[in-house]
Amino acid sequence: MLIRPFVWQRIVWAVLALMTLATLVVLFFIVGFIAAKGAHVITPEFLFSLPERMGKEGGVLPTIVATLWVSLLAVLIATPVGVATAVYLTEYTRESVLTRIIRFGADALAGVPSIIFGLFGFIFFVIRLRMGWSVLAGALTLAIMILPTIVRTSEEAIRAVPAALREVSVSLGGTKSQTVARVVLPNSLPGILTGVILGMGRSVAETAVLIFTAGSSLLMPRTVFDPARTMAVHFYILAREGLSMERAYGTALLLIVSILVINVVAYLLMFRVTRKLR
Amino acid sequence: MREKLIEKGLLLVAFSAVAMIFLIAAFIFREGMPLMLKVGITNFIASTRWQPGQGKFGILPMIVGSLEVTILAIVIGAVLGLSCAMFLAEFAPRWSVRILKPMIELLAGIPSVVYGFIGVVVLVPWIRTVFGGPGFSVLAASIILGIMILPTVIAISLDAFNAVPPSYKEGSLALGATRWQTLSRVMIPGARSGIIAAFILGMGRAVGETMAVIMVAGNALTLPVSVLQPVRTLTSNIALEMGYAAGDHQAALFATGVVLFVIIVILNTAALLITRRRR
Amino acid sequence: MIEKQGGAEPVIRYFAPDALVQDSNGAVREIVAADPAAIGYVSYGLVDERVRALALNGVMPTTETVRSGKYPVGRRFLFLTTGVVDSTAGHFIDFTLSPAGQQALAEEGLIRVD
Numbered sequence: 001m002l003i004r005p006f007v008w009q010r011i012v013w014a015v016l017a018l019m020t021l022a023t024l025v026v027l028f029f030i031v032g033f034i035a036a037k038g039a040h041v042i043t044p045e046f047l048f049s050l051p052e053r054m055g056k057e058g059g060v061l062p063t064i065v066a067t068l069w070v071s072l073l074a075v076l077i078a079t080p081v082g083v084a085t086a087v088y089l090t091e092y093t094r095e096s097v098l099t100r101i102i103r104f105g106a107d108a109l110a111g112v113p114s115i116i117f118g119l120f121g122f123i124f125f126v127i128r129l130r131m132g133w134s135v136l137a138g139a140l141t142l143a144i145m146i147l148p149t150i151v152r153t154s155e156e157a158i159r160a161v162p163a164a165l166r167e168v169s170v171s172l173g174g175t176k177s178q179t180v181a182r183v184v185l186p187n188s189l190p191g192i193l194t195g196v197i198l199g200m201g202r203s204v205a206e207t208a209v210l211i212f213t214a215g216s217s218l219l220m221p222r223t224v225f226d227p228a229r230t231m232a233v234h235f236y237i238l239a240r241e242g243l244s245m246e247r248a249y250g251t252a253l254l255l256i257v258s259i260l261v262i263n264v265v266a267y268l269l270m271f272r273v274t275r276k277l278r
Numbered sequence: 279m280r281e282k283l284i285e286k287g288l289l290l291v292a293f294s295a296v297a298m299i300f301l302i303a304a305f306i307f308r309e310g311m312p313l314m315l316k317v318g319i320t321n322f323i324a325s326t327r328w329q330p331g332q333g334k335f336g337i338l339p340m341i342v343g344s345l346e347v348t349i350l351a352i353v354i355g356a357v358l359g360l361s362c363a364m365f366l367a368e369f370a371p372r373w374s375v376r377i378l379k380p381m382i383e384l385l386a387g388i389p390s391v392v393y394g395f396i397g398v399v400v401l402v403p404w405i406r407t408v409f410g411g412p413g414f415s416v417l418a419a420s421i422i423l424g425i426m427i428l429p430t431v432i433a434i435s436l437d438a439f440n441a442v443p444p445s446y447k448e449g450s451l452a453l454g455a456t457r458w459q460t461l462s463r464v465m466i467p468g469a470r471s472g473i474i475a476a477f478i479l480g481m482g483r484a485v486g487e488t489m490a491v492i493m494v495a496g497n498a499l500t501l502p503v504s505v506l507q508p509v510r511t512l513t514s515n516i517a518l519e520m521g522y523a524a525g526d527h528q529a530a531l532f533a534t535g536v537v538l539f540v541i542i543v544i545l546n547t548a549a550l551l552i553t554r555r556r557r
Numbered sequence: 558m559i560e561k562q563g564g565a566e567p568v569i570r571y572f573a574p575d576a577l578v579q580d581s582n583g584a585v586r587e588i589v590a591a592d593p594a595a596i597g598y599v600s601y602g603l604v605d606e607r608v609r610a611l612a613l614n615g616v617m618p619t620t621e622t623v624r625s626g627k628y629p630v631g632r633r634f635l636f637l638t639t640g641v642v643d644s645t646a647g648h649f650i651d652f653t654l655s656p657a658g659q660q661a662l663a664e665e666g667l668i669r670v671d
Contacts, residue, residue, distance in 0.1 A: 009458040013369055019361030020370075023432075024378070026425055027385045030396050053665075085292040092285050105296030111546050112302065113486025115513045116535050119520065120302045123309065144298050151295065177284045205389035208488045208517060236391045236489065242583030242603075252392050259387040267380055331571070339574075398584075403591060412592065414577055497578035508577050518580055 034252045041250025051218050055234065056243045060251055062220040066135070066228035067258070069221060070214055071203035073139035074146060079196050081143075082150030083185075086192075089151075090158045091180055110148035114208045117145050121213040133215025133227040141213045142206060146199035153198070157191020157273070158184055190273040197266040201259050207232040231255050306539060310532030322533060328499055330519070330527040337534055339501045343509040344485060344541070346502055347419045347495065351484040354424030356477055359431030366432070367439035368461050379436065386429035394490030397422040402494055411506035414496030419509065422490050427480035434479060438472020439465055471552065478549035485542060488513040512538045598630075602666035623668050631668075 003011075049059035085102065093099050121141030131137040161184050169179040185192075207230075215227030216237060229237075231251055238248035314322050317335050325336025362382075366375050397418060406413030442465050450460040466473070496508020497518060510518075516531050516538075523531055579585045585597040590607035601618055604610045610618050613629050622628040636653075638646050652658045659669040 005456045005459060009456045012458045013365075016361045016365040016369060019358055020365040023358050023362045023428055024382075027382065027428070030388065030393065030425075031385070033396060033400070034392065081291055081295050084288050085295045088285075088288040088292040092288060102292050102296045105299045108543075108546070109296075109299045109302075111482050111486075111542050112299070113488065113513055113538060113542065115486070115488040115516050116302065116306060116538065119516065119532065119535055120305055122520070124305060144302075147295055147298065175281055177281055201387050205387060207389060207391045212520065232389050232391060235389075235395075237581075239391070239395050240493075240579075240581040240584050242587060248395075252389075252395070255389055256392065259389070260384055263384045263387050329571075398587070406592065412577060412588075412595075414588075492580050493584070497580075498576055499572075499574040499578075508575065510578070518578060 031256060034249060034256060038246075038249030038251075038253035041246050042253060046247075046250055047254075050220070054243060055218065055238050055247060060231065060234060060247070060254070062218055063229050063231045063234040063251070064254075066214070066221055067204055067230040067232070069135050069224075070138045070142065070210065070228060070230055071200050073135060073224065074142035074203045075196055075200050077139060078143035078147050078150050078199060079192075082147050082195075083154050083192060085147075085151050086154035086158055087180055087185075090155055091176070091184065106148045106151045109144065110152075112145075114145070114206060117141055118209045118212040121209060126213055131225065133213065133217070134225045135214060135221050135228045136224040138210045138214030138228065138230075139224070141209050142203045145206070145209065146202055149199045149202065150192075150195045153195025154188070154192045157188035157195070160191060160273075161187045190269045194266045194269045194273070197262055197269065201262040201266070204230070204255065204259055204262065205232060206230075207236050211236075231258070303539060306532055306535045309529060310534070310536040313526060313529035314533045314536065316526075317530075317533075322530075323537065326499075326501060328515070330523070330530065333526065335526075335530040335533070337512065337515065337537065339499055340510050340512045340515050340534065341537065341541075342501050343416070343495075344511040344513070344538075346416055346505075347423060347491065347509060347511055348481055348484045350416065350420035350505065351423035351427065352477055352481045354420060355427040355431050355480050355484075358424065359428050359476070359480070360435055360473065362428070362432045363435035363439060364461060364466075366436055367465070368457055379433070382429050383433050386433070390426065390487060390490045391493075393422055393426050394493035397490060397494040405506070409506055411504075412496060412508055414494060414508045415506045416495070416502050416509045417505040419491050419495040419511070420505070422494055423484045423487055426487065426490060427483050430483060431476045431480045434476035435469070435473050438469035438476065441472060442468040474552050475549060478545060478552075482542060482545055482549075485538070485545065486513065488517045492517055512541075601668065604666070620663075620668055624670075 046059045047064065048061050050061055051063075052058035085106070089099055089102060118141070121137060125131050125137035125140055126133055129137075165183050165187060166179055169183045174182070210230050210233050214230065214233075216229045216233055217227035218229055218234075219226070221228040231254055235248055235251040235255060238244055238251060313335070322335055322337060323341065324338050325334070326338045327334040327336045328339070366378060370378070401421060402413040402415075402418050404413075405411070405415060405418055409417070446464050446468055447460055450464045451457070455463070491511050492514045495511065495514060497510045497514050498508035499510060500507060502509040512534050516534050519527065520531055577588065579588065582599045582603050586599050586603050586605075586608055589595045589597045589599075596611075599608075601610075601623060604618075612618075616622050616628045618628045618630075623631040636650055642650070653662075654671065656671065659671045663669050
């Protein structure tokens with residue numbers, strides 16, 4: 001059956017448009033559903049008071065604090081390591097067996113399922129290194145998890161710095177390390193920050209890893225050695241145990257909004273970078 | 279002199295960063311291999327009896343379950359995601375793409391537990407009413423996973439399309455082809471390696487997903503024959519029992535992790551080979 | 558449940574292989590509440606108006622029947638320590654067994670032991 005090309009194109013256009021619409025509807029339904037059910041729960045009381053009766057009543061303050069701590073600490077640990085690795089890969093070596101091993105390692109790390117990180121973090125940090133369920137154990141495990149993201153985005157950002165800038169620095173008598181520290185890094189900062197912020201977004205969303213490393217205690221964490229329940233874990237527990245569907249939706253909405261904000265900031269930074277390079 | 283020190287220092291840091299993957303792999307293997315050898319590798323992988331209380335550790339239902347769910351998820355994600363990417367690349371107005379693409383990528387940040395929860399509250403009852411069965415099924419898990427990998431598949435496929443040299447597209451159009459003909463006969467083949475990379479990345483994410491799957495798959499120990507049957511994946515098995523497993527049982531969960539590791543390595547290697555060959 | 562496989566010796570399965578497994582009590586309760594054909598087991602304290610507790614051996618589960626042992630499926634809750642009960646753990650156990658602690662448990666629908 002011969003269909004004229006332009007008729008066929010119309011048909012295809014309709015099918016693809018339908019698929020796209022379906023996709024968008026599904027994705028926005030998810031956000032909308034949570035927002036509709038959870039919006040009325042988010043009051044200043046909810047945000048700033050402590051949970052009562054294991055989360056059936058009260059607010060979610062400790063979980064907010066826990067999420068901030070764990071994700072910030074994870075990023076604090078992962079960024080220097082990741083940026084240093086990226087700097088080494090781009091500035092100090094040519095493509096070689098060594099760089100390929102390093103890159104393979106970083107890529108492989110990116111493919112590991114989160115439950116394996118949870119297993120590893122649990123047995124290694126919590127038990128073997130005797131950290132117990134703690135903010136620190138969670139942050140360390142998360143740091144390893146987000147390391148590939150930071151290495152990759154930092155590498156791209158550093159590579160994007162024009163060679164001319166480096167040449168000027170060298171011609172003025174700067175050493176390699178001076179060039180990197182005073183010219184390359186400051187210029188690649190927005191790109192690096194984008195990766196860091198994306199890593200933070202991933203940390204906020206992570207659940208399986210943190211249940212096994214940071215624990216699920218509802219107490220306000222006071223030191224990095226205290227256990228902590230992040231918002232994602234709290235939502236999971238509230239929803240599954242059926243403790244309070246209302247608060248579950250509220251926590252979920254908080255989560256989504258936080259991640260949205262984090263990602264928007266990352267995007268704005270990225271746009272600043274691409275605009276500067278034009 | 280100081281320069282050398284700094285260089286060596288950076289090398290050390292880079293190496294330790296990378297050493298992590300080997301550390302993790304070594305760890306999982308060390309905890310899991312003894313049990314696998316004790317039970318017998320073939321027995322572990324091929325037996326269908328998972329009864330830790332009786333010392334029986336067969337994970338075949340979980341391997342099949344993981345594969346079934348992942349493959350179906352990738353089909354759903356590929357069909358919807360590729361269509362979306364094609365539409366955004368060729369048929370949607372520029373201004374809409376600039377809004378929609380970031381929005382879709384933002385949705386990649388939604389926690390998996392939220393997806394899973396909505397799956398339980400919305401999808402599972404729907405499947406139960408419309409198709410029968412418990413609702414907790416391969417189908418439910420695949421749909422949720424497929425939706426979860428959509429942003430990844432769309433974003434990478436879109437980038438792949440945009441990376442096709444404009445001259446290909448212009449040449450085709452100049453020869454009188456319609457946009458669809460250009461898309462299907464020039465752009466898709468041109469973007470093939472990127473599209474496959476998108477699929478494999480999505481597949482990797484689907485295989486590794488835990489929380490959402492635990493909520494909607496039912497976690498029964500049967501080998502799923504129909505998509506309406508409940509299923510347990512390798513990741514769910516680990517997450518469900520890790521909290522209270524001890525001794526051999528715990529080692530068996532690490533061994534499950536070993537199998538998971540191997541499957542992912544196979545997937546990633548395949549991805550690497552395919553994308554390299556098409557260069 | 559005992560099943561025979563081929564000519565090999567009978568396999569004893571304690572759980573039907575197609576039984577759904579969930580990651581928490583609450584999830585089981587949700588399934589039973591939503592699916593008319595479902596049956597499951599949860600903690601006594603989780604029973605609410607959406608599910609029906611069933612009688613076993615003619616005995617309905619209530620605080621009294623569980624405590625007295627008439628209801629056959631009851632189990633004690635265990636505190637585990639590593640031998641030396643330090644002050645915090647000891648105080649916690651003491652609190653749980655105190656009238657105030659027992660009252661708190663009873664309010665959550667759990668069974669007192671005092």
